[in-house]
Amino acid sequence: xxxxxxxxxxxxxxxxxxxxxxxxxxxxxxxxxxxxxxxxxxxxxxxxxxxxxxxx
Numbered sequence: 001x002x003x004x005x006x007x008x009x010x011x012x013x014x015x016x017x018x019x020x021x022x023x024x025x026x027x028x029x030x031x032x033x034x035x036x037x038x039x040x041x042x043x044x045x046x047x048x049x050x051x052x053x054x055x056x
Contacts (some may be wrong), residue, residue: 005051012047016040 020036023029029036 012044015046
């Protein structure tokens with residue numbers, strides 16, 4: 001189970017990095033680059049809490 005969690009975490013990080021790179025390439029992050037990670041981190045931590053809730 002732990003191996004699946006690590007794979008999911010790495011996949012989430014890679015998808016997030018690709019998404020931010022694409023947005024940066026098209027110039028959509030110039031003004032608000034400091035705030036770009038907030039929604040991604042929120043989604044990540046909500047997913048962690050949901051996983052803990054359903055495993056127990």
